[in-house]
Amino acid sequence: MNNVNVPYTVKKEPVVNRFKKNYIGWIFILIAAAGICLFYFYPMVQALLLSFQSGMGANLEFVGLDNYFRLFNDPTFLAALMNTFIYLLIQVPVMIILALFLSVLLNDATLRFRGFFRTAIFLPCVTSLVAYAVIFKYLFGVNGFINQFLLDLSIISEPLNWLSDPLLAKITIIAAITWRWTGYNMIFYLSALQNVDRSMYEAAKMDGASSFQQFFYITIPMLKPIILFTSIISTIGTLQIFDEIMNITNGGPGNATLSISMYIYNLSFKYSPDFGYAATVSYVIVILVILLSLIQFKMAGDEK
Amino acid sequence: MRKVKRIGTYLFLSITAIVSIFPFLWMLVSMTNKSVDVTQGRLLPGTHLFENLKVLFESVNMVSALWNSTIVAVITTFLTLLIGSLAGYGFEIYRTQGKDRIFNILLLSMMIPFAAIMIPLYRLFGRVSSSMPFIGIDTLAAVILPTVITAFFIFFFRQNTKMFAKELVEAGRIDGLSELGIFFRIYVPTMKTTYAAAAIIAFMNSWNNYLWPLVVLQSPDKQTIPLLISNLGAGYTPDFGVIMTAIVIATLPTAIVFFLMQKHFVAGMMGSVKG
Numbered sequence: 001m002n003n004v005n006v007p008y009t010v011k012k013e014p015v016v017n018r019f020k021k022n023y024i025g026w027i028f029i030l031i032a033a034a035g036i037c038l039f040y041f042y043p044m045v046q047a048l049l050l051s052f053q054s055g056m057g058a059n060l061e062f063v064g065l066d067n068y069f070r071l072f073n074d075p076t077f078l079a080a081l082m083n084t085f086i087y088l089l090i091q092v093p094v095m096i097i098l099a100l101f102l103s104v105l106l107n108d109a110t111l112r113f114r115g116f117f118r119t120a121i122f123l124p125c126v127t128s129l130v131a132y133a134v135i136f137k138y139l140f141g142v143n144g145f146i147n148q149f150l151l152d153l154s155i156i157s158e159p160l161n162w163l164s165d166p167l168l169a170k171i172t173i174i175a176a177i178t179w180r181w182t183g184y185n186m187i188f189y190l191s192a193l194q195n196v197d198r199s200m201y202e203a204a205k206m207d208g209a210s211s212f213q214q215f216f217y218i219t220i221p222m223l224k225p226i227i228l229f230t231s232i233i234s235t236i237g238t239l240q241i242f243d244e245i246m247n248i249t250n251g252g253p254g255n256a257t258l259s260i261s262m263y264i265y266n267l268s269f270k271y272s273p274d275f276g277y278a279a280t281v282s283y284v285i286v287i288l289v290i291l292l293s294l295i296q297f298k299m300a301g302d303e304k
Numbered sequence: 305m306r307k308v309k310r311i312g313t314y315l316f317l318s319i320t321a322i323v324s325i326f327p328f329l330w331m332l333v334s335m336t337n338k339s340v341d342v343t344q345g346r347l348l349p350g351t352h353l354f355e356n357l358k359v360l361f362e363s364v365n366m367v368s369a370l371w372n373s374t375i376v377a378v379i380t381t382f383l384t385l386l387i388g389s390l391a392g393y394g395f396e397i398y399r400t401q402g403k404d405r406i407f408n409i410l411l412l413s414m415m416i417p418f419a420a421i422m423i424p425l426y427r428l429f430g431r432v433s434s435s436m437p438f439i440g441i442d443t444l445a446a447v448i449l450p451t452v453i454t455a456f457f458i459f460f461f462r463q464n465t466k467m468f469a470k471e472l473v474e475a476g477r478i479d480g481l482s483e484l485g486i487f488f489r490i491y492v493p494t495m496k497t498t499y500a501a502a503a504i505i506a507f508m509n510s511w512n513n514y515l516w517p518l519v520v521l522q523s524p525d526k527q528t529i530p531l532l533i534s535n536l537g538a539g540y541t542p543d544f545g546v547i548m549t550a551i552v553i554a555t556l557p558t559a560i561v562f563f564l565m566q567k568h569f570v571a572g573m574m575g576s577v578k579g
Contacts, residue, residue: 024483025398032391033410035453040413043424050423102320105313119566120321123328126562128512130530131551134537135327138342138544145330148345183324211309240417243514247534261419261515268423269519275423282420289415 044286050279060276067280077281079255080263083170084239087259088292091174092234096227099182103189104219118190122183129180133247136176137163140248166256169249173257176244181237185230192226193219228300235292239285260285331555334548342544356549366550368525369532373511373554376447376528380510381503383452388502392461393491397473407462413455418515425450426519442522451510457502464498465491501568508558529554 051067053060071077105111106118124132139145140162147159162168196219204214220227242261245251251258251266260281267278334342337350360366395407426441433440440446468491476486492499514530521527527535533554536547 022398022400025394025400025403028390028394028398028487029403029406031387032453032458033406035387036410036413036455039425039450039453040416040421040455043421043428044416046424046427047420102317105317108313111313117317117321121324123324126508126559127327127555128514128530128533128558130512130514130534131554132327134533134547134551135331137537138547139327139330141343143343143345145345179323179327236415236417240419242419243530247537261417264419264422265515265519268426275427278423279420282417282423285417286420289417293415 047279047282050276051283053276054274055276056272056274063276067277070277071280071284076255076258077260077263080258080260081284083256083258084241084260086170087174087177087241088235088238091177092231092238094174095178095182095234096185096231098178099185099230100189100219100223100227102182103186103193104215106186106190107193118186122187124180124182125184127180129243130247132180133176133244136172136179136244137248140172163249164253166253169253169257173241173244173248176248177238177241180244181234185234188226188230189223192223196222224300228296232293232296235296236289239288239292331548331551334545335552337545337548339542339544339546342548352545353549356543356545359543359546360549360553364532364536364546364550365524365527366532366553369527369529370553372444372526373529376444376517377507377510380448380452381506383448384454384457384506384510385499385502387453388457389461389492389495389499390487391458392463393465393487395458396462396465396468397470407458410455411459414459422515422519425516429520441520442526444526446520447513447517447528450516451513457506460502460505461498464495468495497568500565504561504565504568507561511554511558 050060052062052064054063054067055061102121106114106121108114111117127135141147142159142161142163144162146162147156150156151159160168162172200218200222201214204218209217240261241259242265245257245259245262246265249257251262264278264282264285267274267281330347333347333349335356336353337346338352338355341350341352395403429439429441429446437443438445439449472490472494473486476490481489512530513528514534517528517531518534521531529550533547533550536542536550
């Protein structure tokens with residue numbers, strides 16, 4: 001800008017006009033802002049107030065922090081919390097490493113059938129969570145395809161009770177989520193890899209770096225922001241997992257696969273409804289989302 | 305050594321691809337088979353397709369579920385795009401410090417887990433039910449309303465508006481168009497591909513939404529497709545052939561939309577991450 005010192009010759013917009021434009025600018029935003037306040041922020045405040053109340057259905061009374069103390073002595077809640085952490089700690093890293101690995105393989109321009117592999121691996125993302133959950137329920141049934149397949153290959157000698165054994169049921173859930181979401185993460189990495197300068201790999205190869213060294217010293221650092229993004233998205237998603245649990249195992253056997261979201265649903269709509277306590281449990285997810293996102297940001301930031 | 309690595313790569317990719325595709329093939333084959341054949345792991349097409357379709361459309365509310373899902377998804381997509389793009393455009397074109405701050409606050413709502421607001425929302429619509437029954441509990445309007453306003457789409461449209469030539473806004477003003485006129489007659493037509501990407505994501509989200517409809521809908525004739533599938537699968541003696549048929553029908557629209565607009569879809573997802 002070379003005309004900063006001649007302010008008086010610059011034609012200024014009339015104040016009225018500027019005000020009008022600014023005012024119209026607010027109108028563009030108004031519906032969205034009002035909607036988000038009404039459907040997100042207002043319910044958040046309501047949930048906080050509810051978490052200090054207890055009672056059946058609509059008959060609620062203030063009980064202070066009772067609901068929060070109740071959490072620690074509630075075995076069902078502790079089981080749900082534990083399960084959700086197991087999903088998180090096993091599924092998210094496995095999926096992200098698998099997706100990274102696949103995207104590196106598929107980024108190789110000399111690879112044949114790239115389009116086919118890419119589409120095939122992304123395909124699970126077009127299914128609804130309910131639809132694929134129901135399919136997995138039957139695939140992993142006692143008479144299901146997975147057992148048939150394993151029996152045919154003589155890997156097992158008798159059918160496994162995938163859905164009624166606590167450990168196997170958890171494995172089924174983890175397998176299902178991994179199937180559904182790996183391709184989704186892979187697409188992010190593939191797009192990000194297109195922006196990585198090829199000459200870096202050329203130079204690394206000249207210096208005699210192995211594929212694994214290239215992966216750890218070039219690919220991972222270059223993709224760090226996107227890995228952070230996908231791990232936060234996956235963490236938030238896993239903390240909220242509901243559709244799969246509801247439709248594959250219904251939380252069972254016992255409470256072996258119950259998730260926090262499903263426990264909230266049960267507390268509100270299945271057991272004798274206690275909205276106050278359900279809201280308290282739901283705030284646990286809010287706190288976990290905030291904490292885990294902060295930790296992930298911190299971890300990514302420290303290594304920079 | 306290189307060759308071994310190559311073969312290993314193809315082997316690994318092929319296995320992953322088969323695992324990814326298999327449930328689709330299985331459900332396509334199963335929709336043509338009897339329930340017994342499905343449980344026995346039959347992997348060949350059968351002749352039971354019309355029987356399954358007949359049972360599905362005659363004994364279950366499949367027609368009304370398809371209708372409800374279509375209505376919900378179309379209206380949701382339209383409103384999501386309208387509200388999201390208006391706001392995204394507003395934030396990017398009329399930039400002031402105050403608006404940037406509000407934008408950041410609105411973005412925080414993306415971190416709010418749905419489970420945390422589900423009960424207050426349910427109570428909110430419950431309270432509305434008595435005075436405005438047409439948007440209360442057990443109406444499609446209640447399914448639609450909380451889902452059409454999301455920070456994600458505001459963010460999405462704002463990111464994409466950065467690529468929109470701002471001179472066009474000035475040109476529109478000189479031509480005497482109103483501010484809204486500029487938006488609808490210049491911005492919307494030039495941003496067609498952005499709208500296409502957003503439409504795919506919004507449609508898929510709505511078509512597949514489960515938890516909120518499960519909470520807010522009660523009568524069987526209001527059911528959307530995911531609720532119907534979930535109920536079919538929950539029966540004591542589920543008819544697997546019929547369930548698979550329902551799942552295929554439910555998956556078809558999103559699969560077709562995806563294949564027709566694969567490029568837009570990927571572009572859309574990336575558009576939301578680009579800093």
